[in-house]
Amino acid sequence: MTTDQIFVTLLLALPLSGFALTALVGRRLHTRAWMIAVPVLIATWAIAMYLVYQTLFLHAFGDEGLHFTLYKWVPAGNFSIDFNFAVDALTAVVLIVVTSIGMLVHVYSIGYMAHDPGRWRFFAYLNLFMFSMLLLVLADNFMLLFAAWELVGLSSYLLIGFWYNRKSAALAAKKAFIVNRVGDFGFALGIAAVWTTVGTLNFTTTEAGPGVFQLLPQALESGAIAPWMMTGIALLLFMGAMGKSAQFPLHVWLPDAMEGPTPVSALIHAATMVNAGVYFVARANPIFAQTPDAMSLVAAVGIFTAILAASIALTQRDIKRVLAYSTLSQLGYMFAGLGVGAFAAAIFHLMTHGFFKGLLFLGSGSVIHAVHEEQDMNKMGGLWRKIPITHWTMLIGSIAIAGIPPLAGFFSKDEILASAYKNGFQTVWTIGVIVAVMTGLYMFRLMGKTFYGESHVDPHIEPKIHESPRSMTVPLILLAIPSVLLGLVIGWPPESGLLHQWLAPVFEHATETLELHEAPFVFAGIDATLLFIGAAAAALGVSFGIWFFGLFGFTQRQVTVERLTDTFRPLYTASFHKWWFDELNDLIFVRFGGFVARALWWFDVRVVDGTVNGIAALTQSTGRGIRQIQTGHVQNYALGIAAGLLVIAITYIFVVAR
């Protein structure tokens, strides 16, 4: 094993051992339960950064990246799956997000969870999550990725249900897992299809042999599989991504997942795990690139989710739910980006979004902390003076997500929209722009209702409001920095920034296959126009937000908002009720499914088992019936014998002898 390989292994081993240790002894550490998990994570982060540096800056592993096998995992005949890892540019980029935010969230949690008796479990779970997420990012074959995929689902389940005695948390955790399983159902079948088609599950071609990304296009080319099969494979795989990244119609679990502690929301349900779908589709770009139909569907699902979620985010009252729907919406953007072929842009947005959404969630956590676990924005207001660091960092995050230049969100989002337009997806672009307006609006609605205007905080709590401890504010500040700068640093100039250079080898083939003729970005013409429209849309949205809900001292226009609400009452109601998706699901799965299950159970007991018991009962009743001939009367018996004699004699003489 080379040093780098050892580092990669350590990257997994550290959080795993952190999990194991914390699980075993964490309870005895009481308030210092973080003392294993957090240092471990910092070390992990350091190693990750080293690897990122090696990969991206030193280009130490070449275009292909570092590939190596730990051991043979599933040697089931010719279905032979290695436990193998890869570190290439894409991995490295995602590693940055995952480890950085992960590390910050760990630190943040020290303060946030300081008073929770279950903190040891919390840190154990967090480490388990980090292990799973890193495994997901590092995995070099479908099955291992799938395993990690499920493991992050598990961590998510555990963390959502962290406050297990809350029924809502338990239900949300279950829902998250099961909805994810729906996606994984497709994913697993997709993997099976891949293996059946090409006989391997390794992503890329290494010394060990050719990989899927080489073989599948070849198979298509050689006619070994029909194009629709390719589409089928891609869509099955995409199903998994939809589940994990909460895309319509599997988006229902994410808002409920906010039942978990806020750091979890920040880490898992905003910055990392939900990005797994995006990461995976980007990873599988050689497959998707072969099938335009699938690509279009990805784009459609993405952009539809974007606008759907944004529309819901506009009316939610729970601060974390607004952010959750915002996350959905942003993820929709990313899928739209993937679908239109702007893989790098999607990953770019993944990165920036990871930071600013992480920031926003942590900030909201800080707010919730400040107002004593109150999440309803109608019971907040005017907090900006009392928790200034939280306020300022969140303001930065809001501007970033709204897409106001030159903050990070602007670059990534506009790149997606511009690519959509240029790659011929005008509809996607149009909707995207509308969503951009809505983004500004709902973000500044959030800001306004939380921080500005009059305070609606419970008077008992009001005097106790104070800024969060340093372990919480420092991560906020640290996250605010990339939220501001990341776009400029790696995203400028658009479509040929640092990030694009890094990722170019990964998406090279896909771009070629899709025949996207990349004209270099020029600050004029169509490029500039699109850039301007994007910025303008963001600004419009933000302006509306400020207009309605205030900023610093600006007054809120409560009356206007109410009038507006009344005007669009049906729309408002629909949005407020999240377009009744939960109700629909409840109807279909809980009620109808329950009915079916009950009916089948009835069938099982009455029909299947009933047949078995019926045969037994029939035997018994036949026996009881036949018993009657045993009357106890000799004459009856004798008659029976005589009758038997007659039958035998008659048959002998008249039948057999005939």
Added chain:
Amino acid sequence: MIDFVSGLPILSLITFTPLAGAVLIAFLPRERLNWIRWAALGTALIAWAFSLLLLTSFDPGAAGFQFGEVADWVPAFGIQYKLGVDGISLALVVLTTTLTWISILASFGPIKERVKEYMISFLILEVGMTGVFLALDMFLFYIFWELVLIPMYLIIGIWGGANRIYATIKFVLYTLVGSLLMLVAILAMAYTYQAHTGTWVGAFDYLTLHDFGFDPTLQFFAFAAFFLAFAIKVPMFPFHTWLPDAHVEAPTAGSVILAGVLLKLGGYGLLRFAVPLFPDAAHDWAPLVIVLSLIGIVYGAIVALVQPDLKKLVAYSSVSHMGFVTLGIFVFTEQGLHGALIQMIAHGILTGGLFLLVGVIYERTHDRTIAKMGGLAGRLPVYSAILGFFVLGSLGLPGLAGFIGEFVTIIGAFDFYPWVAAIAALAMMLGAAYLLFMYQRVVFGDLSDFLKGIGHHLTDLNRTEIVTLAPLVVLATGFGVFPGLLLQLWQTPVTEFVARLVPAALAFP
């Protein structure tokens, strides 16, 4: 290779050590409960140690059966006492010996009445189970097969729950119908052989019959009989209804063995006897079997969703999980078989664990109604965590053995016919649904009023219980992370199995 093992009749030792223990216990005084208990545990541990010794000496690369033991038994019919082990049977034997001592240990507390008879029954049960896996003579196999029946009958019937008599008689009759028909098939097979070759020598010998090649008509009917016997044992839809009853009524350890080993007898029978002996018939029957397996998988899971009783839920989950076993066997692909086998082992471990855990809660509360539970996590954290482990393992979480079983089976099934895999994969969702639904209701939330009423009796796992569960946790994880340990063990026989059957591989639909 440890040399001295090759000189020992190691297979007979494994098989009959428990019998010796049973005889010993028969002579122990009835009141000395602890003597009896420890003697039983000791015997089971010795058998276990022998099986581990066998494991270390086994050569996975060698073809055919190893450590063969042959002696004439009824020469008039060519019946032999013939034992042998290959990778498949070895794994199942070790599973059996392991689960047996765990079950015996787990019975220390709950079984307080007629301990002597209980332990004797259990040890004889082990003889039968081990024998089934090791027998290479059809007749011997049948003897062991029936031998399993009586101890289980007693275990359910004597130490079971309120409705135990109904359950145990149902279990026996159901199994007996199948096995007696199988006996007819065995005899028909032997006779056909004898009629062809003119000699009884080898008429019951598995290896001889294996290569004999029966005519299609015989294959058809004999397969039907074998299949019925094994399908009942597995149990496959629609022959599964004895299982929920038996499980609900059986004592904890009985459930563990029932789910952990007895169901495997069916799966083992299918892949060791029904398919290789009658390959053509198996081929003809495969579509039906696959359809039944799929129905079992989905149906068992759906019905499990609405079970009010913990044990019933686990029982129906067994129907679903064992559907993967039969599916894997009958898609006739290498992966399918691998998957089926590892699913058997995984199901044995995981469901065994689940039943142990249900037993723990039953012992404390004398109830298994899910609706009455709730909030155990706060009161019984260790219990909840381990229950969580087994629930997750059972729903096929990667990293644990169940995942490998299901996934590899799905791969194999997809290779055979994609829609089959698609339907089987529904279990991924449904399994998560019913197991998590159960887990949520039992473990999460506030402590239910019913459990509050239990008071201080509601204690967390004690040391014995942890000792019984720990090996299962280790095994489930070990085989999830290193499934190669198992897969390579039976690679050789699996290859042989598949080589005999060329599946009518359907292309992508």
Added chain:
Amino acid sequence: MPTGVLADLALPPFVPFLNWAWDDLLFLLLAGIMLAAAVFVVVGRNIVRSGVAMMLCFAALAGIYVLAGAVIVAAAQVLIYIGAISILVLFAIMLTQSKSGPLSLVFHRQAWAGLLAAIGVALLLILSVVNTEWPLAVADRLWSVTDEVALLLFTDALYVFALQVIAVLLTAAVIGGVFIAKREESADPGEPAAATLERQPRPADAGVGGGEA
């Protein structure tokens, strides 16, 4: 020509008016008596009379045996059936105090079915014997061979053997019959005071009780 027993008698060869052989007449007469008596045995209300009718029936049958040339059988018939068995039966009738009674006491409810079955059996027997060519039979009946019978009885191994078996059989029947029929002087210890009857079905929980041995 009359043959057999009637041959020595100086009778007209045929019965006057009827033109029947004498022995045919005798046969018919005896057969008629025998059947009538037999029918009376089975339909008679008074069982004592039935017993007497049975004796008559056997006597008539003995006559037929004579007609058939089996004099020794006829003699045995008189000795054994009339002399022993019938008397035994009459004794049994006395012992059991069977009296005459209404028809319902005589015949079982399903007597009609019994009648049908009996007719069926008889009819089948008649049909089958009538439709059979007896390969060994000669045209006319033979005369008595009493000495041959005796000779055979003591020389043919089969009958010697059979005789021994009959001896054992009778011994066994007598020993057993005496045991069963003899009245016990006093109840032995452990015997339930009065034998009670056990009727089915009995309540399942009755672990003990009842007089069933």
Added chain:
Amino acid sequence: MSHSLDAYLILSALLFGVGTFGFLARRNAIAMLMSIELMLNGVNLAAVAFGAFTPELQAHAALIALIVMAVAAAEATVGLAIVIAIYRNRRTPLVDEYSSMRE
């Protein structure tokens, strides 16, 4: 008529049939016993008839008839003993009242 084997055999069958009827129809144990005697006599008649018409069988038939009589005597002994025994218990000779055991 008395020279025809069939006549004897028919007579024998009739006697057997009458006995059968009696056995099937009568309720009194002793009457049933008598019916059996009638049946046995029917058999004897058939045996004698065969003897009368078959030279080789003549003596054999007579012996068979004698043997049957002996057996009948033994049967009667046993049967009457049992009848007496049960009469002592049940105080009735009607067989169909002996139906404590059924089904």
Added chain:
Amino acid sequence: MISVDAHTILALLPPVGVALLALIVVVVDMYRPGRDRLLVGIAVGGLALLMALVVVIGPLPGLGLLTGAQEVFDGAYVRDSLTALVDLLLMAIALLTILFGPDYLRPRGLPAAEFAAMLLFAITGGMLIAGAHDLIVLFLALELLVLPGYLLAGYAKRDGLSTEGAIKYFLLGSFSSAIFLFGLVLTFGYIGTTNIGEIASSISATLGANGFKSLSPALLMGLALLTTGAAFKIAAVPFHYWTPDAYQGSPTPVTGYLSVGPKVAAFALILRLFVDALGGLKADWTPFIVVLAALTMTLGNLVAVGQDNIKRMLAYSSIAHTGYILVGLAAFGAAPVGSLAEQAGLQAVLFYSVAYSFMNLGAFAVVAALQRRPGVTSQLATFAGLGRRAPLLAALMLLFLLSLTGIPPLAGFWAKWYVIQSALQVGGWLTLLAVLTVLNAAAAAFYYLRVAVYMYMREPADSAPAVELGGQTRIGLGLAALGTVAIGLVPPVTIAVITMAQQAAQALL
């Protein structure tokens, strides 16, 4: 003239010896009345001696002074392997019955002397049937078998049920004897001989050349009458009516004897009559046997299912076993002439009889032992909690029941094994009969296990008296259990019985 030579004496010694033994018992009782123990000693010792004598005389496989069939009295009696086997079996039955009879009779004030004497007379008859080679001897022997049987059934003469059973048995038995006798006379009149060998040669030479078609109506009628009579004696459905009542009413040890002794003898009769004499016509009577077998086992089992009285239940069970034995006969009938299957069928009949005798007698012995104290009924409820009250007795009962069920490796299993195997060797319709047999066996498990349920899974009634076993009963039970286990499990014994059955079957062909 009659020549009485050494061979004649040898051939006849066993039945004569038993008859003499009966007389000795009576005579001893006359001079020393009430000395039950002495009588039992004499009878048992005498029987043991005579059994040894049979072994010495033979002809048995590799044993005996006689090496082949020995015809005596001008062929009226033959001592061949069948005779020897049935002799041994009947004597063993008598021995066991005498062992456990007095313990039951004594408390009821019933003497052992007449019991033993009747029993010995009866088996004398049975032994004579086995060797009878002449219809007259056959009939006489049959009467000798059944007349003491009637008396034994009514042995508890002060008990209403016993006498009721006796009179039913007697009336129906006499009725059937009359029927049988008419058949005998018709056959005699038509063929002109009563010698079985001559009948057989006459049929195979001329009469039966074309099966039933070539027979005259009278002979067919005769055969029908003989069939009915024989079917009655083995209690085949629909001629079984007497069995339940007679069995239930009789004193329990007598029931035990009645369920095996007359049955074995009646099957010997069937073998002599249908195989020896009418073997040439088998193509035509076989369908009837098939139907009889199917009806008999099915009805027996169906009705046994609902019985609450164990004696009555076992009575119906014995009807069912008759059906199983008939399958062997059917197999003989359906097998091609001169084939191995022909022999296998007969062998199955004989083997089944042997196995059945031990296990059924054992079961009744347990019932008798339980009922030792007067007043204890034979209701199933009597068995409640026997597993606790008398573990050994319960275990023995379980053993016998399992053997009756056909659970390997007990004797009953082998019995079924042979029957099924012989049926399968023939194939065709007989295969269906074999399947029906095993389905019946499965159904039968229900009621056998019900007894086990009472023994092990029900609590004893509070008033349940303690169970004491008499010494003789112990020995008897031990011997029956030994037979049940050894025939199944000890290869030399199994082989010995098989070989004996085989040679007996050969002797018939």
